[in-house]
Amino acid sequence: MRSRISDVLCVVAAILVALPLYWMVLSALKPAGEIQSADPRPWTFAPTLDSFRRVLDVQGFGQYFLNSALVAVLVVGGSILLSFLSAVALTRFRFRGRTVLLVMLLVAQMVPVEALTIPLFFMVRSVGDVAPAFGLNELGPLVLVNLAFSLPFAIWMLRGFVAAVPADLEEAAALDGASRFQFTWRVLFPLVAPGLVATSVLSFIHSWNDFLFARTLIYSSTENRTLPQALLVFYKPDEQDWGAIMAGSTLMTIPVLIFFVLVQRHLVSGLAGAVKG
Amino acid sequence: MTVPRQRTRRDGRAAVLYLAPAAVLLVGLMAYPLFQLAQISLYDYNQPQASGAEPLRFLAFANYAELLTDPQFWSVLLATVLFAAVCVVGSLLVGGALAVLATRARPIPRMLLFLAALGAWATPAMAGSYVWLFLFDQDLGLVNEVLAGLGFTGLEGHSWTFDRFSAFGLVAAEIIWCSFPFVMVTMYAGIKAIPSEVVEAAQLDGASWRRIATGVILPILKPLIVIATIQSIIWDFKIFTQIYVMTGGGGVAGRNLVLNVYAYQKAFAGEEYGMGAAIGVVMTVLLLLITVIYLRVQRKSGWQP
Numbered sequence: 001m002r003s004r005i006s007d008v009l010c011v012v013a014a015i016l017v018a019l020p021l022y023w024m025v026l027s028a029l030k031p032a033g034e035i036q037s038a039d040p041r042p043w044t045f046a047p048t049l050d051s052f053r054r055v056l057d058v059q060g061f062g063q064y065f066l067n068s069a070l071v072a073v074l075v076v077g078g079s080i081l082l083s084f085l086s087a088v089a090l091t092r093f094r095f096r097g098r099t100v101l102l103v104m105l106l107v108a109q110m111v112p113v114e115a116l117t118i119p120l121f122f123m124v125r126s127v128g129d130v131a132p133a134f135g136l137n138e139l140g141p142l143v144l145v146n147l148a149f150s151l152p153f154a155i156w157m158l159r160g161f162v163a164a165v166p167a168d169l170e171e172a173a174a175l176d177g178a179s180r181f182q183f184t185w186r187v188l189f190p191l192v193a194p195g196l197v198a199t200s201v202l203s204f205i206h207s208w209n210d211f212l213f214a215r216t217l218i219y220s221s222t223e224n225r226t227l228p229q230a231l232l233v234f235y236k237p238d239e240q241d242w243g244a245i246m247a248g249s250t251l252m253t254i255p256v257l258i259f260f261v262l263v264q265r266h267l268v269s270g271l272a273g274a275v276k277g
Numbered sequence: 278m279t280v281p282r283q284r285t286r287r288d289g290r291a292a293v294l295y296l297a298p299a300a301v302l303l304v305g306l307m308a309y310p311l312f313q314l315a316q317i318s319l320y321d322y323n324q325p326q327a328s329g330a331e332p333l334r335f336l337a338f339a340n341y342a343e344l345l346t347d348p349q350f351w352s353v354l355l356a357t358v359l360f361a362a363v364c365v366v367g368s369l370l371v372g373g374a375l376a377v378l379a380t381r382a383r384p385i386p387r388m389l390l391f392l393a394a395l396g397a398w399a400t401p402a403m404a405g406s407y408v409w410l411f412l413f414d415q416d417l418g419l420v421n422e423v424l425a426g427l428g429f430t431g432l433e434g435h436s437w438t439f440d441r442f443s444a445f446g447l448v449a450a451e452i453i454w455c456s457f458p459f460v461m462v463t464m465y466a467g468i469k470a471i472p473s474e475v476v477e478a479a480q481l482d483g484a485s486w487r488r489i490a491t492g493v494i495l496p497i498l499k500p501l502i503v504i505a506t507i508q509s510i511i512w513d514f515k516i517f518t519q520i521y522v523m524t525g526g527g528g529v530a531g532r533n534l535v536l537n538v539y540a541y542q543k544a545f546a547g548e549e550y551g552m553g554a555a556i557g558v559v560m561t562v563l564l565l566l567i568t569v570i571y572l573r574v575q576r577k578s579g580w581q582p
Contacts, residue, residue: 010386018393089295093288115557119313148306249404
């Protein structure tokens with residue numbers, strides 16, 4: 001059923017879908033004069049890194065980039081560990097209340113966590129009196145909040161990978177004298193590595209993209225801002241520095257894009273597993 | 278399957294250990310705050326109360342009564358539902374159509390489409406919002422330039438974010454752009470998983486393409502479509518970043534608000550935390566209703582947790 005028309009339509013669709021991304025990178029590389037021109041061209045003969053320089057030097061974007069990366073790395077590390085432990089317990093152990101926990105996990109994915117900004121704001125404020133590192137304007141609570149909110153889906157997705165490891169393997173390991181602990185970490189953990197990769201990408205994106213909690217919990221500190229908020233600062237109601245905004249957007253998109261391309265295969269199988277339930 | 282009682286008990290103890298860290302986080306940062314959200318919604322909780330200058334005043338359901346008689350709330354609720362509906366239908370149609378197209382194209386065009394979709398999928402909401410704003414910028418945007426070049430000279434200097442409907446439309450376009458890839462990838466995998474014998478048998482019986490699509494392929498894909506639909510409903514109902522960024526916090530005079538942004542603005546801009554919490558509770562209840570439907574559908578399609 002292949003036809004030339006389908007090929008052409010496919011390429012046209014690809015171009016249209018890629019156009020915003022192309023425009024973002026192109027505008028980030030255009031010299032200021034071309035950006036300000038009311039006659040935008042889909043190419044540039046004078047690519048320059050001026051916009052990137054402006055972003056990194058003047059606006060302290062580098063610091064925000066590091067903050068975002070730090071939060072994301074901690075969230076990913078925590079999410080790998082916690083979602084693996086939970087997925088093992090939920091798929092390989094038989095105990096009462098397992099089904100209830102699974103349904104609760106599904107419900108947890110639906111909770112509009114955005115509404116929780118209000119109680120969490122006050123909670124973090126009072127925690128800050130006791131433990132300053134986990135108070136307002138600090139990165140600590142941001143790590144915990146993003147970790148907690150990315151867990152339900154991560155556990156849900158990893159469950160499929162853990163369940164796919166045959167039970168015979170556990171029996172064989174037990175016959176060879178391996179304890180359950182040894183089996184879990186020496187056999188199961190490496191075997192579900194593709195699932196852990198997929199899970200960590202989604203947790204990374206969750207934390208990297210988070211704008212609402214970063215804005216609410218880090219409301220006045222400038223040095224502890226993360227990327228999404230830093231971008232918001234560039235956007236002014238009247239005179240837009242589109243070159244800088246596009247350069248900042250490009251810098252923010254690149255890490256995610258790299259992650260996605262590296263793991264796309266695992267991601268698709270992982271999502272398919274999560275959707276099947 | 279019967280499991281020895283001893284095994285269940287030993288498993289239970291290990292499970293508690295394994296689940297404890299995740300459970301502590303989820304109870305502490307999701308369940309307990311949800312309870313607090315409900316609690317705050319019952320109080321007169323404004324800036325003086327938040328700073329501790331004045332004592333809390335218990336209102337029972339007065340916040341809800343005020344909310345339900347406020348015409349703005351109903352208008353925001355309606356806008357949220359319609360906006361989510363447009364985004365869901367748009368993502369499903371675009372994603373489904375491109376998945377079908379991808380199965381009919383040769384490998385290289387297909388790979389190009391998947392790469393582009395992957396890029397759109399990976400773009401952070403914040404970056405995506407700005408790129409779309411720039412593309413549709415009044416004076417410097419590509420879209421107005423192209424439209425003017427095509428003869429729509431009236432659109433020169435046209436603002437897409439000023440009018441209520443075109444602002445919602447622009448945000449919806451951005452959301453469909455970054456959420457159709459999920460639908461496309463799952464649908465493509467679903468279509469590919471259909472055994473070719475099934476389609477060939479229908480072809481041998483002389484069925485037309487249209488007939489095969491509606492009579493054979495669609496019924497097989499139905500469970501997948503239902504799940505993708507409900508996932509999209511849940512995502513699009515909770516949109517925050519795109520609306521907040523692209524309409525500048527909810528549009529001129531708040532006419533581009535959706536429930537999430539409305540709750541946020543009431544609480545953090547208007548300093549009416551009790552009212553913001555009440556909106557949050559309404560939202561939670563609505564999403565729980567969708568969840569119940571989701572679980573029903575899952576069970577009907579034979580899902581076993």
